[in-house]
Amino acid sequence: MRITDEQRRHRLVVRHRVGASPGDTPPTVEDVVRGVLVLHATDPATVYLSALARSAALTLEDVRAAMYERRTLVRVLAMRRTLFVADRDDVPIIHSGASLGVARTLRTRLLKQLVTLPTDPPVPDPDAWLAEVEKGVDAALRDAGTATGAQLGEAVPGLRTAILPTTDKAWDVRRTVTSPTLALLSAEGRMVRTEPRGSWTSRHHTWAPIEAWFPGGIPEIAEPEARTRLAERWLDAFGPATADDLQWWTGWNKSQTRAALAGLDLVDVTLDDGPGLALAGTEIPPAPEPGAALLPALDPTPMGWKHRSWYLGEHRERLFDRMGNIGPTVWWDGRIVGGWAVRPDGEVVHRLLEDVGSAARTAIEHQAERLHARLGGATISASFPTPLEKELRA
Structure with missing residues (x-):
């Protein structure tokens, strides 16, 4: 089956609500997020602006309420070590299909730095040190309910351990392990970024135990199954596309990408720039009104x-x-x-x-x-x- 660039753009407009004519029922914030699978959240403002761009009826307060009152949307560190906001129902497949792999990379990197670089104070046993810090953060966050990184650093002195510079490069400066450690714990599904201190554009997020969003913790899914389900969700939102596109978006390797796609009912398609793939049953909508x-x-x-x-x-x-x-x-x-x-x-x-x-x-x-x-x-x-x-x- 041949699918032209124009047809792909038609599907993009309708599926992603990019300039599409509004339907009879204005979409909710959750509708918007599910349509594009995730919203990028590196810049907090992007979450709000991406939602507002897709519905004239939504307000800044609607977006805030979905994230922090209804808690139907969750911030996750996932694909390509990037921060996203995802629908709560998609979090388990994103967590197992992407975040856990990121967490392993972050853990290996932090332990390697503690072994190979000078620290203040010295860390003679990085594995034991990290295990102790993790327990301290878990306990401090349970006691506080929510806390900033600085507050957790006060409660858990190990977080204030500094990695020292080894060169005279401008970027090589003394830095504490607070941020990489908290990022690791969030990728492992032990804590979650919640409402920031300040305005909706603020980058100063607070942290909460994962149980505040998932009382029993994030549901467990086998990683291969989760990758297949994540590939299916991505193709539903972004297909027709290429396996190369999927691999880049997820940050998987080639073997993981092939295995994930092997579990799906796919059809080969011909795109204007070469071979592609789509989920069986993918429909190309008629041309929408330009918007x-x-x-x-x-x-x-x-x-x-x-x-x-x-x-x-x-x-x-x-x-x-x-x-x-x-x-x-x-x-x-x-x-x-x-x-x-x-x-x-x-x-x-x-x-x-x-x-x-x-x-x-x-x-x-x-x-x-x-x-x-x-x-x-x-x-x-x-x-x-x-x-x-x-x-x-x-």
């Missing part, structure tokens, strides 16, 4: 595939940083056509990178005005600024 959307930096849609030419065109150099992180993007009819930014005074500005016609320009300007009103003067800046975003913010 505009302003997606934030690191939004899950532009970050969903390794091969992006079918919706990105020639705009990579202006919209990505050197590490492969995408900035805020302007979309029209399922394609990226420009970028946007929020200036320090709160103004939402955008720039088109190609001629899209007067109707598209009007629709895009309307989206920028609506976003400005919904932000209420809040300023947004990405952790990984891109060339066009830097120009627009100046």
